[in-house]
Amino acid sequence: MTNNLKVWRAKFSYTQQDLADKIQVSRQTINAMEKGKYVPSTVLALKLASVFEVEVMEIFNLEDSDWN
Amino acid sequence: MTNNLKVWRAKFSYTQQDLADKIQVSRQTINAMEKGKYVPSTVLALKLASVFEVEVMEIFNLEDSDWN
DNA sequence: ACTAAAAGTAAAACAAACTTTACAAATAGT
DNA sequence: ACTATTTGTAAAGTTTGTTTTACTTTTAGT
Numbered sequence: 001m002t003n004n005l006k007v008w009r010a011k012f013s014y015t016q017q018d019l020a021d022k023i024q025v026s027r028q029t030i031n032a033m034e035k036g037k038y039v040p041s042t043v044l045a046l047k048l049a050s051v052f053e054v055e056v057m058e059i060f061n062l063e064d065s066d067w068n
Numbered sequence: 069m070t071n072n073l074k075v076w077r078a079k080f081s082y083t084q085q086d087l088a089d090k091i092q093v094s095r096q097t098i099n100a101m102e103k104g105k106y107v108p109s110t111v112l113a114l115k116l117a118s119v120f121e122v123e124v125m126e127i128f129n130l131e132d133s134d135w136n
Numbered sequence: 137a138c139t140a141a142a143a144g145t146a147a148a149a150c151a152a153a154c155t156t157t158a159c160a161a162a163t164a165g166t
Numbered sequence: 167a168c169t170a171t172t173t174g175t176a177a178a179g180t181t182t183g184t185t186t187t188a189c190t191t192t193t194a195g196t
Contacts, residue, residue, distance in 0.1 A: 001110065001111050001114070015141085015142060015143085016142075016143065017141095017142080017143095024135075025184070025185085026184070026185055026186075027142095027143090028144095028145085028146095028184080028185075028186085029183085029184055029185075031143070031144065031145085032145095032183090032184085034143095035144080035145090038182070038183055038184085039109045039110055039111050039182085039183080040109070040110050040183075040184090041107045041108070041109060041110065041152085041153085041183070041184090042069065042107055042108050042109065042110050042112070042113040042124070042128050043069050043107050043130065043134055044110070044183095044184095045110040045113065045124070046069065046124070046125070046128060046129075046130045046134075047130065047134070047135075049124075049125070050130065055123050055124070055125065056110070056113070056114070056117075056123070056124035056125065057114070057117070057123065057124065060110050060114060061114075062111065062114045062115065062118065066111055066114075066115070067092075067115075083171085083172060083173085084172075084173070085171095085172080093154070093155085094154070094155055094156075095172095095173090096154080096155075096156085096174095096175085096176095097153085097154055097155075099173070099174065099175085100153090100154085100175095102173095103174080103175090106152070106153060106154085107152080107153080108153075108154090109153070109154090109182090109183085112153095112154095137196105138195100138196085139194100139195085139196090140193105140194090140195085140196105141192105141193085141194080141195095142191100142192080142193070142194090143190100143191080143192065143193080144189105144190080144191070144192080145188100145189085145190080145191095146187105146188090146189090146190105147186105147187095147188095148185100148186090148187095149184105149185085149186085150183105150184085150185075150186100151182100151183080151184075151185095152181100152182085152183070152184090153180100153181080153182070153183080154179105154180085154181075154182090155178100155179080155180075155181095156177105156178090156179085156180100157176105157177095157178095158175105158176090158177095159174105159175090159176090160173100160174080160175080160176105161172100161173080161174070161175095162171100162172080162173070162174085163170100163171080163172070163173085164169100164170090164171080164172090165168100165169090165170085165171095166167105166168090166169090166170105
């Protein structure tokens with residue numbers, strides 16, 4: 001799975017800390033997400049979509065490898 | 069967070085096992101999700117959305133309590 | 137160049153997702 | 167009613183998400 005978190009965050013001029021506060025996670029969680037270090041929970045995905053007012057799929061995308 | 073998994077699954081006449089196979093998890097994982105026993109990963113949410121060809125938000129919805 | 141803010145990273149600890157096995161309860165078809 | 171299929175549930179175990187603390191590196195402003 002890939003994500004455009006960094007792009008959306010830039011678009012809103014939020015720091016990682018700003019975004020972390022908004023969705024109530026630690027800054028490291030935001031950082032690790034942007035770095036693709038792990039797959040966040042659906043609640044986090046929905047919260048991010050809510051913050052940026054977009055669909056989840058505009059932030060997160062499945063890769064072919066997710067189906068293997 | 070709530071979900072309409074059961075409704076979507078019924079709409080497609082899939083058994084829990086069918087759906088489990090499609091998104092490659094155990095049947096118990098599907099069952100537990102439908103029962104709201106835990107929050108699935110974003111990969112699973114995206115796979116379900118893909119199977120049912122809908123947006124993630126048509127299956128999963130945030131509750132007010134998710135923001136507290 | 138200096139400084140402050142932001143971002144990257146890492147390890148330890150804890151919480152939660154997900155699997156496996158196994159069995160009981162409910163549902164549907166004949 | 168009988169049987170097969172489907173669903174519910176539970177416990178133990180493994181894996182992975184998330185937090186906390188802390189330190190280093192990068193970026194931006196003056």
